[in-house]
Amino acid sequence: MLKKYIWINGKIEPADKPVVLINDIGFLRGYGIFDFMRTYNGKIFRYPEHYKRFVNSAKLLDLKVAVKEKDLEQIIYKLIKKNGLQDASVRLLMTGGPAINGILFNPATPTFAILIEDIYDLPAKLFKTGAKLMTFDYQRLIPEAKNLNYIWAVKLQEEKKKRGAIEILYTSNGEILECSTSNFFLVKKGKLITTKAGILHGITRQAVIELTKKLKLEVIERPIKVSELKTTDEVFITATNKNILPIVKIDSLKIGSGVPGPITKTLLTKFEELIKRY
Amino acid sequence: MLKKYIWINGKIEPADKPVVLINDIGFLRGYGIFDFMRTYNGKIFRYPEHYKRFVNSAKLLDLKVAVKEKDLEQIIYKLIKKNGLQDASVRLLMTGGPAINGILFNPATPTFAILIEDIYDLPAKLFKTGAKLMTFDYQRLIPEAKNLNYIWAVKLQEEKKKRGAIEILYTSNGEILECSTSNFFLVKKGKLITTKAGILHGITRQAVIELTKKLKLEVIERPIKVSELKTTDEVFITATNKNILPIVKIDSLKIGSGVPGPITKTLLTKFEELIKRY
Missing domain, CATH: 3.20.10.10 (D-amino Acid Aminotransferase, subunit A, domain 2)
Incomplete structure (x- = not known):
């Protein structure tokens, strides 16, 4: 389940508030990437590896992760805390941002969000x-x-x-x-x-x-x-x-x-x- | 270029206002369909065919178009007029709506939008x-x-x-x-x-x-x-x-x-x- 607060383009926002433009190329054309990680004992499992993979996914779609590894890590921990949790699933999501003429995008203005979710443990x-x-x-x-x-x-x-x-x-x-x-x-x-x-x-x-x-x-x-x-x-x-x-x-x-x-x-x-x- | 007003789930909204939830399955998972038509002399070219295809696309993705053919046609013409245009491109867009646990959706609560765009004539x-x-x-x-x-x-x-x-x-x-x-x-x-x-x-x-x-x-x-x-x-x-x-x-x-x-x-x-x- 998605938790109460998300982070998007530098701001913490309520998760139930619309934050995406209708012509975001992630929405119009499914053009974007994500990554999914979780914490154990309050610590993100293999965070550097996840960050590296996210940067690589971005590169393969001509996107750029402008937030540095350590800065992003701090934002994630802050967001987990803001949601009142110690352990959580963390979804990073990046799209090409607002579409130009329905098919082009500007790599300088991506949509970048962090979602905090419950940990889905299997039975x-x-x-x-x-x-x-x-x-x-x-x-x-x-x-x-x-x-x-x-x-x-x-x-x-x-x-x-x-x-x-x-x-x-x-x-x-x-x-x-x-x-x-x-x-x-x-x-x-x-x-x-x-x-x-x-x-x-x-x-x-x-x-x-x-x-x-x-x-x-x-x-x-x-x-x-x-x-x-x-x-x-x-x-x-x-x-x-x-x-x-x-x-x-x-x-x-x-x-x-x-x-x-x-x-x-x-x-x-x-x-x-x-x-x-x- | 996307024009000033869109229609989404029954309401006309400014196009520059965020209207999509971060966990819309169209955004999280690229799960959705669209259609694209245009008018000539103020009349949508082959509207019944476009509507039929849109309904078929929806069906193939287990989605349902709840707005009837004639009703949707009226909404589109109203929206074109609201944007101060006689001729325009029209994009229908439907996704599975808010995601449940990141991967499921409820077909009863889709996101359904209409976008009005300039006509992109080639040279x-x-x-x-x-x-x-x-x-x-x-x-x-x-x-x-x-x-x-x-x-x-x-x-x-x-x-x-x-x-x-x-x-x-x-x-x-x-x-x-x-x-x-x-x-x-x-x-x-x-x-x-x-x-x-x-x-x-x-x-x-x-x-x-x-x-x-x-x-x-x-x-x-x-x-x-x-x-x-x-x-x-x-x-x-x-x-x-x-x-x-x-x-x-x-x-x-x-x-x-x-x-x-x-x-x-x-x-x-x-x-x-x-x-x-x-």
């Missing part, structure tokens, strides 16, 4: 039983940029619910890419494999890769074929609001033995230790 | 000399819906200008689809050919097809291969704000003899007669 039970994915043939455009185009993700929410899936797994040309807001990992013969290209590189994904290496487990970043799922031992997905979520079913296919596997469970335990003392 | 000279297209490998998602996702179209505006092109021609898997906001026609051995599927079916495109049939010319709607361009006699594109625009160059390829062809010129003359007495 604890799901981490024990494992969850289900539904596949959908689609590749996000400019996938390395966390851009605002989530038409399919939004449109498929009903279908996802109907099928009892927790996430939508995008596949394209017989390959596994990423979920709508999560990254994909599989475990085969003790090795971890995760998609390398054509995806958004998640911050949790990177944290898991680092964790895995500390555990002396091998991680391979490479293309993954959909056909590999049949012989996979374990699957999990990673995301800011999901941490490491075991996956035991993809469409009608049972993954491994149908329960969270040992490597997934070990990583989940280690990740939980990591965030407990973050 | 008359271009219709005599013909214009240039640049190609780009991309297919719009849910192409039959005039959805808000124009990230590539916006991002490519600079490149388009640099290359001296008037429009971006989307191609995919060796086939020609459509331009960023126009439809594509070619003429070969006296016959017209235009893409049938995977595109937005333009209102001007349909008007041209009807005009062509009246002239006893054959029109074939079918997939078009990029490789066919080499042996094409004429090319033109159609759009609300372009009418029928002759194309004489695509990337570095000269089309036909490099000047607007006879069939294109005949159609353009007939179309101009049609709108003069509309």
Whole structure:
């Protein structure tokens, strides 16, 4: 749930007050980027990495983040406090600002906002039983940029619910890419494999890769074929609001033995230790 | 240029006043649709067709247009008048409204707006000399819906200008689809050919097809291969704000003899007669 106050272009405003012009190019043309992070123990998880990714998303859309890393961090903490919270989800959002003739924008006048939201924790039970994915043939455009185009993700929410899936797994040309807001990992013969290209590189994904290496487990970043799922031992997905979520079913296919596997469970335990003392 | 007054969810508001909530799903997720029409002699060109297409776009995104055809028409004319104009461009815009938890929306509370804009007439000279297209490998998602996702179209505006092109021609898997906001026609051995599927079916495109049939010319709607361009006699594109625009160059390829062809010129003359007495 969106909390009471937002920050937009330098000002704190009530979240229920209209703040966007009808001809903002983010609204007229879906032209913009975002990032999504959360705090643990009052501290933003891997803030420098999120800032860096946001700047990169901006660059890929010819936008510029004019607020410096440290300044933005202070604004975020101030806004969380203003909302009366210690821990929260934080959404950064930037668009090209007011459109010129419906299609052009001036990079010098972007719309830049910060939204504070509740932390959406998944039911604890799901981490024990494992969850289900539904596949959908689609590749996000400019996938390395966390851009605002989530038409399919939004449109498929009903279908996802109907099928009892927790996430939508995008596949394209017989390959596994990423979920709508999560990254994909599989475990085969003790090795971890995760998609390398054509995806958004998640911050949790990177944290898991680092964790895995500390555990002396091998991680391979490479293309993954959909056909590999049949012989996979374990699957999990990673995301800011999901941490490491075991996956035991993809469409009608049972993954491994149908329960969270040992490597997934070990990583989940280690990740939980990591965030407990973050 | 956006004119002084807009209409949003039943009210006329100044266009320079923020009217959109930060968590409108059109803004957060680019989830919405639009339509774009114009008047000739104070009358909206093919309004029933535009309304029907808008309703269809809405349906494809699980949205619903609650304002009836005749009522909306009256609102539009009232808004044009309020802006002190007789002729104008009209943009209808609908999104899923305020987002729930960042990704869900309630179809019962959409954001629905009408924007009045100047008519962007292209320089008359271009219709005599013909214009240039640049190609780009991309297919719009849910192409039959005039959805808000124009990230590539916006991002490519600079490149388009640099290359001296008037429009971006989307191609995919060796086939020609459509331009960023126009439809594509070619003429070969006296016959017209235009893409049938995977595109937005333009209102001007349909008007041209009807005009062509009246002239006893054959029109074939079918997939078009990029490789066919080499042996094409004429090319033109159609759009609300372009009418029928002759194309004489695509990337570095000269089309036909490099000047607007006879069939294109005949159609353009007939179309101009049609709108003069509309």
